Amino acid sequence: MPNVASLLATVPEARRQQIAIGTLIVLAAIFPILIDRNDADVDSMANAAAYATLALGLNIVVGFAGLLDLGYAAFFAIGAYTYGILTAYQLQPPWNDFWAVFQTLGLATPVPADIGDGMVVHFTLSFWIGLPLAACIAAGCGVLFGAPTLRLRGDYLAIVTLGFGEIVPIVVRNWSDLTNGAAGLNGVAAPRLFGWSFGVNSVPYYYVAMLMVAALIFISIRLRDSRIGRAWMAIREDEIAAGAMGVDRTRFKLLAFAIGAAFGGMTGVFYVAKLQTATPEMFGFPVSVMILVMVVFGGIGSVWGVVLGAFILQLLQSWWLQDLTEWLHILGRAVGSTTLQKIDLIESIELIFGVILVLMMLFRRQGLIPAVRPQAALTFDQQHAEVRRGGFSGLNLQGLGGDKRTGEIALDIKGVTVRFGGLTALNKVDLQVPTGSVVAVIGPNGSGKSTLFNAITGLLDNTEGSIRFHGDEMRGLPPHTILKKGIARTFQNLRLFPNLTVMDNALIGQHARLTTGVFKAIARPPSTRREEKAARDWAMEVFAIFGNRLVPRVGQMVLGLSYANRRRIEIARALASRPRILLLDEPTAGMNPAESLELAEQIKSLNDLGLTVLLIEHKLDVVTRLADTVYVLDHGDIIASGKPDEVRQNEAVLTAYLGRNAQAAVAGVA
Ligand code: ADP
Ligand code: MG
Numbered sequence: 001m002p003n004v005a006s007l008l009a010t011v012p013e014a015r016r017q018q019i020a021i022g023t024l025i026v027l028a029a030i031f032p033i034l035i036d037r038n039d040a041d042v043d044s045m046a047n048a049a050a051y052a053t054l055a056l057g058l059n060i061v062v063g064f065a066g067l068l069d070l071g072y073a074a075f076f077a078i079g080a081y082t083y084g085i086l087t088a089y090q091l092q093p094p095w096n097d098f099w100a101v102f103q104t105l106g107l108a109t110p111v112p113a114d115i116g117d118g119m120v121v122h123f124t125l126s127f128w129i130g131l132p133l134a135a136c137i138a139a140g141c142g143v144l145f146g147a148p149t150l151r152l153r154g155d156y157l158a159i160v161t162l163g164f165g166e167i168v169p170i171v172v173r174n175w176s177d178l179t180n181g182a183a184g185l186n187g188v189a190a191p192r193l194f195g196w197s198f199g200v201n202s203v204p205y206y207y208v209a210m211l212m213v214a215a216l217i218f219i220s221i222r223l224r225d226s227r228i229g230r231a232w233m234a235i236r237e238d239e240i241a242a243g244a245m246g247v248d249r250t251r252f253k254l255l256a257f258a259i260g261a262a263f264g265g266m267t268g269v270f271y272v273a274k275l276q277t278a279t280p281e282m283f284g285f286p287v288s289v290m291i292l293v294m295v296v297f298g299g300i301g302s303v304w305g306v307v308l309g310a311f312i313l314q315l316l317q318s319w320w321l322q323d324l325t326e327w328l329h330i331l332g333r334a335v336g337s338t339t340l341q342k343i344d345l346i347e348s349i350e351l352i353f354g355v356i357l358v359l360m361m362l363f364r365r366q367g368l369i370p371a372v373r374p375q376a377a378l379t380f381d382q383q384h385a386e387v388r389r390g391g392f393s394g395l396n397l398q399g400l401g402g403d404k405r406t407g408e409i410a411l412d413i414k415g416v417t418v419r420f421g422g423l424t425a426l427n428k429v430d431l432q433v434p435t436g437s438v439v440a441v442i443g444p445n446g447s448g449k450s451t452l453f454n455a456i457t458g459l460l461d462n463t464e465g466s467i468r469f470h471g472d473e474m475r476g477l478p479p480h481t482i483l484k485k486g487i488a489r490t491f492q493n494l495r496l497f498p499n500l501t502v503m504d505n506a507l508i509g510q511h512a513r514l515t516t517g518v519f520k521a522i523a524r525p526p527s528t529r530r531e532e533k534a535a536r537d538w539a540m541e542v543f544a545i546f547g548n549r550l551v552p553r554v555g556q557m558v559l560g561l562s563y564a565n566r567r568r569i570e571i572a573r574a575l576a577s578r579p580r581i582l583l584l585d586e587p588t589a590g591m592n593p594a595e596s597l598e599l600a601e602q603i604k605s606l607n608d609l610g611l612t613v614l615l616i617e618h619k620l621d622v623v624t625r626l627a628d629t630v631y632v633l634d635h636g637d638i639i640a641s642g643k644p645d646e647v648r649q650n651e652a653v654l655t656a657y658l659g660r661n662a663q664a665a666v667a668g669v670a
């Protein structure tokens with residue numbers, strides 16, 4: 001018998017995926033026939049699929065963008081009640097001519113009033129319009145709710161979303177005129193297709209739910225592998241770095257919230273149309289937690305994982321727990337234990353979820369299907385494969401600023417002061433960077449060098465003075481706008497996106513230069529494919545600056561790479577954004593002397609191509625080799641500036657660096 005595994009291994013990965021997906025589609029399509037139209041089982045599957053769509057929505061918020069949302073069921077409720085109210089016999093304003101327009105659109109019909117003999121309005125929103133409508137309304141609520149709260153991070157956001165998740169069912173319960181309160185809406189219309197009503201037959205619901213799951217899987221994957229998904233993941237990995245690399249954080253967080261909410265809203269429509277009723281209990285906190293457990297169980301951020309997680313946990317409830325309970329009762333009767341006979345596992349579902357969650361955290365934290373696959377280290381051959389070693393031609397790097405040495409001032413800093421409470425980190429600093437030059441800032445630890453970079457790149461909100469870049473004022477602009485203007489930076493303590501690949505890091509660097517929006521990310525028209533390809537090509541050009549240090553590792557996760565390589569990636573990420581000026585904060589820190597000089601040469605070559613560089617550096621040999629001008633900071637004051645050799649002789653500099661009495665000693669040595 002041929003070895004199946006080795007046979008499979010010969011099939012290319014992409015083809016294997018196609019086969020797997022094809023098999024899944026066929027299985028899903030024939031499932032109702034396979035199980036001989038067992039209505040209860042088909043119904044359970046339809047419910048499980050509905051939960052899978054919820055899990056996919058929450059996965060965008062929690063998994064992709066890293067925003068912990070504990071009140072996701074609120075959007076489920078908003079969608080459900082949107083459709084419920086517009087089809088049930090709840091809201092019945094008196095009929096008048098105003099409603100005639102809605103009648104022609106098929107959204108309302110006149111019906112005789114229960115009391116009196118006038119006519120009242122009965123809303124008859126079609127299910128198929130209800131789906132997108134509820135998605136839009138839920139997304140709108142997501143934005144409204146997100147706008148004031150998304151500045152919060154982590155625990156705080158979790159608490160606020162928890163509150164929102166509680167508020168929505170409470171409003172629903174108390175706004176009885178609209179929602180019929182705790183009793184719930186009755187007579188929610190079943191979907192109709194070409195005049196035929198789905199009624200209570202679970203098979204058509206099953207197919208609709210499966211189509212929704214398929215569509216949302218597709219949308220999730222397309223978004224994940226696009227400029228949009230990368231921006232979300234950048235925010236998840238390191239919010240500050242994401243902003244500094246050009247991601248508009250508020251906008252993309254709101255987008256994640258809105259799209260997640262839209263998925264939830266659509267599912268709400270489906271769910272109440274299927275049940276033909278809606279009560280506040282269907283959308284409480286336990287539901288939010290259950291969806292979150294599905295996401296964690298399946299694998300946070302993993303599209304197929306959360307779908308699997310949702311199906312398993314939902315079917316566990318409807319299929320297996322019932323059987324398991326019965327077996328326990330039989331066992332109880334056999335051994336004569338009354339406790340066993342009384343156990344009802346379905347009642348203890350929350351306990352069971354809790355246990356599952358604990359077990360997952362202990363034994364498989366990344367979920368059933370992890371979003372990030374473990375990677376093999378590079379083989380010796382891969383590491384030493386001959387790539388253009390340090391030999392970038394420069395021809396292809398013309399996309400970099402390419403400003404020639406015109407002597408024009410690129411960056412003009414005047415009177416910049418930054419105070420942290422009583423500490424003056426920068427005191428009326430004046431500094432100029434001419435176009436095409438390399439300017440170095442040196443100074444003892446704590447003298448305010450990194451603070452200067454933070455002020456230039458918009459990371460501080462307490463900066464005074466003026467920071468002009470090619471004539472435009474930068475002070476007060478948000479970090480992503482400053483990057484877009486052409487100022488890119490690295491951080492002293494690396495701020496990479498550790499759980500993303502080297503390539504993704506460089507692609508995020510290009511975020512501000514790319515244009516793909518949500519619809520293009522999903523539809524992926526030729527223009528988007530071209531843009532992605534060009535972005536990847538450009539990233540490869542940039543990686544080639546570092547010879548074969550990065551090129552063989554583009555597919556590797558940043559997390560596992562050496563410190564020096566991570567430093568290089570950070571520079572590559574900044575360069576990928578096609579900056580007009582590059583700000584490097586101690587780029588050679590943690591590198592050995594050989595590596596430092598290699599990097600100095602590479603920076604020099606970039607400068608020869610016309611890139612303006614502002615550099616913070618401790619290693620004086622690197623500074624002398626590179627810098628045209630050196631500024632010396634001490635306790636927030638510029639104490640000297642000039643050519644590297646002049647500055648080296650400067651008394652004040654020696655005093656600042658080496659202490660009050662060292663000057664004489666140095667003079668003695670010299
Ligand atoms: P360096 O020259 O070593 O890069 P920094 O610019 O990091 O120095 O720091 C300058 C001074 O400002 C230090 O005393 C530091 O403690 C203080 N400082 C920097 N950032 C902050 C902050 N966000 N809050 C309070 N103090 C800060
Ligand atoms: Mg510093």
